[in-house]
Amino acid sequence: MERGDILLRIRDLKIEGRVEDSWLPILKGINLELRRGEVLGLIGESGAGKSTLGLAAMGFVRDGCRFSGGTVEFEGQELTTAHRSVRRSLRSSDIAYVAQSAAASFNPAHKLVDQYAEFPVLRGRMTQAEARADAAKMYARLQLPDPNGIGFRYPHQVSGGQLQRAMTAMAMSCRPKLIIFDEPTTALDVTTQIEVLAAIREVVAEFGTAAIYVTHDLAIVSQMADRVMVLRYGEMVELAETRQMLTTPTEDYTRSLWAVRSFRAPVKAEAAKGAPLISLRDVTASYGKVDVLSDISIDFHAGRTVAVVGESGSGKSTVARVLTGLLPPRRGEVSFDGAALPKVVDQRSKDQLRHVQMIYQMADTALNPKQRLRKIIGRPLAFYLGLSGRALEDRIRDLLAEIELDPDTFIDRFPSELSGGQKQRVGIARALAADPRFIICDEVTSALDQLVAEGILRLLVNLQNERGLGYMFITHDIATVEAIADDVVVMQHGRVVEAGRKEDVLSPPHEPYTELLLSSVPEMDPDWLTRVLDQRQGARASPILPGST
Amino acid sequence: MTTKSETMRLLRSAPPTAVFGLLVIALYVAVAMFAPIIAPYGEAEIVGGRHEVWSDEHAFGTDQLGRDMLSRLIYGARNTIGIAFLTTLLAFLIGTALGLLAATLGRWADQLISRVVDVVIAIPALIFALLLLTIFGTSLTALVLVIAVLDSARVFRVARSVAMGIVTLDFVEAARLRGEGLVWIVKDEILPNAAPPLVAEFGLRFCFVFLSISALSFLGLGIQPPLADWGSMVRENATLITFGDITPLLPATAIALLTVSVNFVVDWMLHKSSGLKE
Numbered sequence: 043m044e045r046g047d048i049l050l051r052i053r054d055l056k057i058e059g060r061v062e063d064s065w066l067p068i069l070k071g072i073n074l075e076l077r078r079g080e081v082l083g084l085i086g087e088s089g090a091g092k093s094t095l096g097l098a099a100m101g102f103v104r105d106g107c108r109f110s111g112g113t114v115e116f117e118g119q120e121l122t123t124a125h126r127s128v129r130r131s132l133r134s135s136d137i138a139y140v141a142q143s144a145a146a147s148f149n150p151a152h153k154l155v156d157q158y159a160e161f162p163v164l165r166g167r168m169t170q171a172e173a174r175a176d177a178a179k180m181y182a183r184l185q186l187p188d189p190n191g192i193g194f195r196y197p198h199q200v201s202g203g204q205l206q207r208a209m210t211a212m213a214m215s216c217r218p219k220l221i222i223f224d225e226p227t228t229a230l231d232v233t234t235q236i237e238v239l240a241a242i243r244e245v246v247a248e249f250g251t252a253a254i255y256v257t258h259d260l261a262i263v264s265q266m267a268d269r270v271m272v273l274r275y276g277e278m279v280e281l282a283e284t285r286q287m288l289t290t291p292t293e294d295y296t297r298s299l300w301a302v303r304s305f306r307a308p309v310k311a312e313a314a315k316g317a318p319l320i321s322l323r324d325v326t327a328s329y330g331k332v333d334v335l336s337d338i339s340i341d342f343h344a345g346r347t348v349a350v351v352g353e354s355g356s357g358k359s360t361v362a363r364v365l366t367g368l369l370p371p372r373r374g375e376v377s378f379d380g381a382a383l384p385k386v387v388d389q390r391s392k393d394q395l396r397h398v399q400m401i402y403q404m405a406d407t408a409l410n411p412k413q414r415l416r417k418i419i420g421r422p423l424a425f426y427l428g429l430s431g432r433a434l435e436d437r438i439r440d441l442l443a444e445i446e447l448d449p450d451t452f453i454d455r456f457p458s459e460l461s462g463g464q465k466q467r468v469g470i471a472r473a474l475a476a477d478p479r480f481i482i483c484d485e486v487t488s489a490l491d492q493l494v495a496e497g498i499l500r501l502l503v504n505l506q507n508e509r510g511l512g513y514m515f516i517t518h519d520i521a522t523v524e525a526i527a528d529d530v531v532v533m534q535h536g537r538v539v540e541a542g543r544k545e546d547v548l549s550p551p552h553e554p555y556t557e558l559l560l561s562s563v564p565e566m567d568p569d570w571l572t573r574v575l576d577q578r579q580g581a582r583a584s585p586i587l588p589g590s591t
Numbered sequence: 592m593t594t595k596s597e598t599m600r601l602l603r604s605a606p607p608t609a610v611f612g613l614l615v616i617a618l619y620v621a622v623a624m625f626a627p628i629i630a631p632y633g634e635a636e637i638v639g640g641r642h643e644v645w646s647d648e649h650a651f652g653t654d655q656l657g658r659d660m661l662s663r664l665i666y667g668a669r670n671t672i673g674i675a676f677l678t679t680l681l682a683f684l685i686g687t688a689l690g691l692l693a694a695t696l697g698r699w700a701d702q703l704i705s706r707v708v709d710v711v712i713a714i715p716a717l718i719f720a721l722l723l724l725t726i727f728g729t730s731l732t733a734l735v736l737v738i739a740v741l742d743s744a745r746v747f748r749v750a751r752s753v754a755m756g757i758v759t760l761d762f763v764e765a766a767r768l769r770g771e772g773l774v775w776i777v778k779d780e781i782l783p784n785a786a787p788p789l790v791a792e793f794g795l796r797f798c799f800v801f802l803s804i805s806a807l808s809f810l811g812l813g814i815q816p817p818l819a820d821w822g823s824m825v826r827e828n829a830t831l832i833t834f835g836d837i838t839p840l841l842p843a844t845a846i847a848l849l850t851v852s853v854n855f856v857v858d859w860m861l862h863k864s865s866g867l868k869e
Contacts, residue, residue, distance in 0.1 A: 111767060366768050367768075368764070368767075369769070387767060387770075388770060390770070392770055395768065395769060395770040398768075398770075400765065401767060402765070404761060407760045407761045407762065408761040408762055408765060409762055410762040410780055410783070410784070411784065412780075412783035412784055412786075413779075413783075421769070425769060425770070425771070426769075472765070476769070586688045
């Protein structure tokens with residue numbers, strides 16, 4: 043591919059962040075060259091410094107950080123030492139930034155088109171009327187519905203995927219030479235993500251804009267980027283053309299990133315048999331007058347994992363709320379071990395409560411920040427099993443050992459002194475402390491890096507094998523489903539679309555919605571996006587519309 | 592590791608304003624505690640003529656009854672600060688308990704408590720206090736209770752809004768799912784997390800209580816003679832201002848200095864609890 047001259051040159055860039063009274067290195071000497079029209083993918087775990095590097099490309103550091111060496115040259119202009127007015131004018135015209143949360147980046151008090159027009163008009167490039175016409179054109183390019191009208195809506199009046207595209211449109215308003223995308227699709231459902239990815243890729247190619255695409259998702263980076271840089275601990279691990287990186291990574295760390303997706307729990311051959319441990323019968327539940335679950339029936343068996351998948355708003359978390367008794371169903375029944383379970387949590391006995399435990403998505407908020415691990419894990423032991431003194435201490439230590447945390451080091455720590463993965467392990471220990479028979483896992487790995495997430499999945503699978511636990515695994519990530527599930531339930535609009543053994547649900551023929559969901563999951567193949575879009579284009583022409591609901 | 596070294600580190604990181612505030616507060620507390628030892632004369636002892644000027648015997652002169660001004664200032668610290676502290680503490684016990692309960696229980700319990708509090712807040716505090724003190728008499732107990740109840744309404748609103756944010760967090764839900772009772776949820780899950788903003792509010796509220804006691808004393812319904820109190824001391828000696836004597840300003844300055852100092856410390860603590868750096 044023919045490329046232009048070098049647009050951005052980063053040399054031996056070092057950035058430090060302030061912790062208490064000392065400065066710790068975040069980036070330890072990064073070298074990088076970006077040509078006009080080129081898309082570079084930055085990938086790494088959280089804390090690798092990829093967002094910091096993305097911001098540094100605009101000559102910007104977060105509060106509490108500073109440049110401590112090296113240069114960032116944009117079109118020959120050195121940015122790290124430039125006056126802030128220079129950087130500001132560059133940032134509003136030549137460099138643009140698309141953040142992870144579009145909802146937080148738009149001003150909720152102004153219409154989309156007014157925010158689009160702000161910079162071009164301010165820079166005197168367009169009049170207000172021209173900017174509005176330009177916005178409509180750009181919205182159309184990004185395949186937003188009703189491009190002439192959508193700009194007159196407020197940010198809360200469009201969906202998350204649309205907002206993310208409107209944000210990309212806004213970044214294009216001054217026709218920048220460089221756009222930084224910082225995890226622009228991480229907060230979106232897979233079915234929405236694919237549209238945003240396609241739109242971004244198209245518009246970047248059309249205007250010949252160079253881009254830095256920051257993400258932790260390998261499959262996505264392989265769709266978007268010409269070259270990929272792998273970062274770890276603020277250092278570059280590897281840099282190569284995307285295809286070459288995918289097929290022949292040279293570094294061990296890169297290979298380990300690639301390998302994570304291949305984790306598979308041992309397959310349980312036979313289908314579920316015997317009486318279910320816990321089951322939902324014809325459950326309808328509603329918030330106010332709106333039904334969020336309609337006639338749901340799901341069985342959960344001991345020793346098996348049921349993955350409940352679907353996009354946000356499909357009602358999968360509501361199933362958990364009904365099971366735990368936080369949301370009493372309007373109709374239908376929840377039964378445990380053949381006996382009906384009281385609908386409201388307050389009416390359940392201690393034993394009934396003990397047997398159904400929950401692990402949360404955000405370990406940060408699921409653990410009380412003011413309690414030490416001793417209390418967090420010890421409380422269920424004291425509360426349900428009446429342990430105290432020596433017996434309590436021993437049991438806490440056993441549980442810590444079971445989740446692979448050293449008891450002596452960790453027992454008196456606060457949650458804030460743990461890493462994300464360790465916190466999630468403590469969440470698991472708290473659930474185990476109750477000695478339950480069924481655990482609800484609500485998106486337990488989605489906030490974690492892939493390597494860490496894999497560790498958590500392995501732990502859960504081991505615990506299941508040892509204790510014969512039943513799991514309900516709420517997730518939107520098909521890779522997780524493939525790794526851990528025995529049975530799969532696909533949900534949409536509060537209904538069960540498809541249910542059965544994993545092999546049956548995940549292999550064709552599919553229900554149309556399942557098909558849409560599955561085909562939207564990014565794959566590691568660089569041609570995946572193009573292929574899926576072509577297929578859908580073809581399908582649109584034919585009378586059978588997958589997922590046209 | 593130990594709390595002692597943590598406290599030391601905390602103090603070292605304090606900005607000069609907070610250090611100043613802490614020193615002044617420590618001084619006030621010391622004066623209040625050791626008043627009988629420090630004060631040259633008794634609290635209600637008549638030791639000279641009326642309105643004597645500043646002299647070696649009476650550093651700040653004497654008041655309208657011939658009592659030593661410096662001694663009264665010192666005893667005033669004890670009365671004014673002691674009563675204000677007691678009142679604020681009481682206001683916090685009531686307000687925090689109700690606020691956390693309202694947030695945790697929600698629904699009708701929240702509605703009931705919140706609306707009652709709205710009614711209390713709707714009436715200007717000073718006028719309400721004057722009204723209640725006229726009804727219940729001007730005993731010290733009545734004074735403390737009336738101001739504590741009125742101020743607990745303000746504390747309630749802070750406690751409730753802080754707790755509202757915490758109640759929605761997953762660890763509270765986890766405690767509910769475990770089957771924990773109301774007392775555990777409020778005391779062990781919510782209170783420790785609500786504490787930092789409440790402590791900051793305590794300092795602020797202390798100032799308000801302190802000022803309203805002084806204001807009530809100035810109006811004659813607060814701390815009653817012969818107890819020394821800064822608010823009433825301003826009033827009693829107010830006439831001296833006409834003669835260009837700054838003595839009546841001394842108790843006023845004492846009030847102002849303490850209020851400013853407490854606010855310095857509160858600002859710093861608010862800053863700390865919000866997790867901001869410089």
